[in-house]
Amino acid sequence: SQQGEEDPQALSIQEGENATMNCSYKTSINNLQWYRQNSGRGLVHLILIRSNEREKHSGRLRVTLDTSKKSSSLLITASRAADTASYFCATDPGGVQGAQKLVFGQGTRLTINP
Amino acid sequence: DAGITQSPRHKVTETGTPVTLRCHQTENHRYMYWYRQDPGHGLRLIHYSYGVKDTDKGEVSDGYSVSRSKTEDFLLTLESATSSQTSVYFCAITTGNRDGYTFGSGTRLTVV
Numbered sequence: 001s002q003q004g005e006e007d008p009q010a011l012s013i014q015e016g017e018n019a020t021m022n023c024s025y026k027t028s029i030n031n032l033q034w035y036r037q038n039s040g041r042g043l044v045h046l047i048l049i050r051s052n053e054r055e056k057h058s059g060r061l062r063v064t065l066d067t068s069k070k071s072s073s074l075l076i077t078a079s080r081a082a083d084t085a086s087y088f089c090a091t092d093p094g095g096v097q098g099a100q101k102l103v104f105g106q107g108t109r110l111t112i113n114p
Numbered sequence: 115d116a117g118i119t120q121s122p123r124h125k126v127t128e129t130g131t132p133v134t135l136r137c138h139q140t141e142n143h144r145y146m147y148w149y150r151q152d153p154g155h156g157l158r159l160i161h162y163s164y165g166v167k168d169t170d171k172g173e174v175s176d177g178y179s180v181s182r183s184k185t186e187d188f189l190l191t192l193e194s195a196t197s198s199q200t201s202v203y204f205c206a207i208t209t210g211n212r213d214g215y216t217f218g219s220g221t222r223l224t225v226v
Binding site for chain 2: 030033035042045048088090092098099100103106
């Protein structure tokens with residue numbers, strides 16, 4: 001079963017605008033991660049936020065986490081054509097042995113129009 | 115992606131035949147994972163490994179087996195391929211420090 005539910009499923013904006021994607025999850029987590037996938041390629045890790053953090057920045061990315069609402073958002077500022085991709089949230093439920101059995105959402109397809 | 119390769123990149127096979135996909139890493143990471151990606155389902159964990167000869171099942175393990183005889187290689191075997199196993203398969207690695215995955219480029223498998 002999918003833990004992360006992403007919203008919207010698809011988003012189309014103009015270059016230079018900001019893009020916001022949301023992720024909701026159901027159970028407690030150790031951390032939440034965001035990944036990008038360009039068409040036909042593997043996923044690339046973007047940013048990780050731990051359960052005791054509320055906000056994190058990395059370049060043009062800003063991630064927030066609200067554990068009381070079990071939700072996260074990814075903001076991409078000043079979007080570029082190269083940001084066109086699918087974006088996935090993934091939750092790490094924690095657990096033994098250090099294995100990270102990430103549970104992925106279905107993704108948001110972001111299109112940046114020139 | 116640097117340090118992790120999957121082979122083959124594409125494969126077409128017939129229903130009922132066994133198929134083995136290979137994941138090879140040069141990062142010496144302890145943990146390795148196999149996921150499948152399907153439209154409408156996102157990525158789902160098939161099996162993972164937490165060391166040489168140490169593996170465990172994921173969410174969708176039926177019809178799949180894995181082996182890890184050395185740190186760098188993690189093999190995924192479809193015992194008898196079915197059309198429902200047509201998918202894109204991704205391998206991933208982690209250090210065990212609860213940081214992010216590094217993914218391979220994927221194997222597109224078609225079962226006809």
